[in-house]
Amino acid sequence: MSVVTLEIDGKVCTGVSGETVFDVAWNNGVKIPRLCHIGGLPNIGACRLCLVEVEGQKKLLPACITPVQEGMVVRTWSEKLIAHRRLIVELLFAERNHVCSVCVVNRNCELQDLAVELGLDHIRLRYQFPKLVADTSHERFGLDHNRCVLCTRCVRVCDEVEGAHTWDVSRRGALSQIIADLGEPWGESDTCTSCGKCVQVCPTGALFEKGKAVSEMRKDRGFLKYIVTAREKGQWIR
Amino acid sequence: MDPVNRKPSLATVWLGGCSGCHMSFLDLDERLIELAPLVEVKASPLTDYKDFPEVDITLVEGAVANRDHLEHIRTIRKRSKVLVSFGDCAVTGNVTGMRNAFSVPDCINRSYRDNSAVVVGIPSGNSVVPELLERAHPVHEVVDVDYYLPGCPPDGDAIHQLLVDLLNGRAPSSDGRRFG
Numbered sequence: 001m002s003v004v005t006l007e008i009d010g011k012v013c014t015g016v017s018g019e020t021v022f023d024v025a026w027n028n029g030v031k032i033p034r035l036c037h038i039g040g041l042p043n044i045g046a047c048r049l050c051l052v053e054v055e056g057q058k059k060l061l062p063a064c065i066t067p068v069q070e071g072m073v074v075r076t077w078s079e080k081l082i083a084h085r086r087l088i089v090e091l092l093f094a095e096r097n098h099v100c101s102v103c104v105v106n107r108n109c110e111l112q113d114l115a116v117e118l119g120l121d122h123i124r125l126r127y128q129f130p131k132l133v134a135d136t137s138h139e140r141f142g143l144d145h146n147r148c149v150l151c152t153r154c155v156r157v158c159d160e161v162e163g164a165h166t167w168d169v170s171r172r173g174a175l176s177q178i179i180a181d182l183g184e185p186w187g188e189s190d191t192c193t194s195c196g197k198c199v200q201v202c203p204t205g206a207l208f209e210k211g212k213a214v215s216e217m218r219k220d221r222g223f224l225k226y227i228v229t230a231r232e233k234g235q236w237i238r
Numbered sequence: 239m240d241p242v243n244r245k246p247s248l249a250t251v252w253l254g255g256c257s258g259c260h261m262s263f264l265d266l267d268e269r270l271i272e273l274a275p276l277v278e279v280k281a282s283p284l285t286d287y288k289d290f291p292e293v294d295i296t297l298v299e300g301a302v303a304n305r306d307h308l309e310h311i312r313t314i315r316k317r318s319k320v321l322v323s324f325g326d327c328a329v330t331g332n333v334t335g336m337r338n339a340f341s342v343p344d345c346i347n348r349s350y351r352d353n354s355a356v357v358v359g360i361p362s363g364n365s366v367v368p369e370l371l372e373r374a375h376p377v378h379e380v381v382d383v384d385y386y387l388p389g390c391p392p393d394g395d396a397i398h399q400l401l402v403d404l405l406n407g408r409a410p411s412s413d414g415r416r417f418g
């Protein structure tokens with residue numbers, strides 16, 4: 001474990017070898033946008049919202065899976081990065097049916113927050129309006145595919161933290177869909193322990209607690225930090 | 239807009255929406271009285287106009303959902319200097335657009351046959367009930383839009399800020415803006 005010094009947005013930052021650009025940036029107060037990344041789960045570099053410019057590299061690099069290196073010069077905000085991030089968020093809105101006005105997490109949603117942060121006030125792309133359903137077969141929770149952004153946080157938390165691996169992704173491209181077990185209704189899943197972890201890490205209103213009306217659902221991510229601290233440091237502290 | 243010689247004119251239009259955005263407009267309460275002397279209101283859902291007037295600023299509530307809306311919004315665009323998409327139905331399609339995952343005949347059947355104890359008539363498109371478009375469109379899918387005011391409905395403060403900015407010839411500020 002050695003200390004690494006690098007420059008992020010003109011600021012000299014220090015991290016530890018093995019850490020990602022994303023984590024070092026956040027630890028130094030530079031908030032890089034993200035969607036698939038959530039502290040405490042393995043990173044997959046899928047959503048590309050955390051793309052950054054690294055001096056000497058032609059390609060943009062996803063900060064959440066790029067390890068820090070001594071002397072790196074990183075830029076997390078530029079016209080080009082903002083344009084790319086906007087387009088990603090617009091694609092996500094256009095791909096499924098986000099009717100915020102009737103959503104459980106309206107005003108409490110990471111996708112909405114990203115749109116505001118990036119200055120979006122409308123979507124330039126044509127909305128796809130796919131015909132999707134909600135699975136409300138589980139006693140306590142629901143999954144509304146209309147609001148899913150396929151970040152797979154639910155898949156990872158269920159597999160890596162709960163150890164149940166109820167969720168996975170079926171099909172490809174725009175047809176991709178989160179499924180329980182081998183495509184069963186969630187309520188009939190043999191593996192789900194009803195722990196609710198997936199509901200809490202989901203950045204949108206796709207996974208929700210039943211009985212919550214419009215704007216009533218607040219996600220609680222505190223448990224993840226608790227478990228990770230316990231695992232890594234052996235300390236059961238909040 | 240020529241603030242020296244005449245008051246700027248304003249129109250508000252109601253297309254495929256629930257009128258909630260207009261209700262929120264009325265929520266400006268006493269601020270409406272402050273604004274009233276500063277603008278000339280040329281058209282609103284309560285005005286009985288035959289022909290849409292030439293105006294400086296038009297706020298459009300609602301999605302473009304049927305043939306009448308489509309014709310209307312094209313005229314409005316031509317006659318408005320500044321066109322604002324007013325509220326989520328205008329900006330995204332929102333609730334009005336929830337039918338877009340289904341075909342028009344399926345929607346008509348659902349409303350006029352399946353959910354009706356007595357079937358008295360199905361709108362044919364030739365009667366006073368205008369024909370539905372294949373899908374309900376956000377306004378900017380159909381005509382150019384200058385500014386957007388998201389929210390279902392946008393709150394009174396946001397509407398007030400937008401009007402004050404536009405009346406002063408400024409681009410509307412995005413402070414406190416939300417999306418959806």
Ligand code: SF4
Pocket residue numbers: 097098099100101103104105106107108109110111112147204205206418
């Ligand atoms: S998850 Fe809900 S609040 Fe978030 S963008 Fe989608 S519809 Fe809107």
Ligand code: SF4
Pocket residue numbers: 157158162164165166167191192193194195196197198199
């Ligand atoms: S409730 Fe727990 S066990 Fe069930 S799917 Fe979600 S994370 Fe997995």
Ligand code: SF4
Pocket residue numbers: 147148149150151152153154155178198201202203204206207
């Ligand atoms: S259900 Fe939620 S957590 Fe799972 S992939 Fe969709 S948006 Fe992500």
Ligand code: FES
Pocket residue numbers: 033034035036037044045046047048049050051062063064065
């Ligand atoms: S947060 Fe890095 S790719 Fe999604």
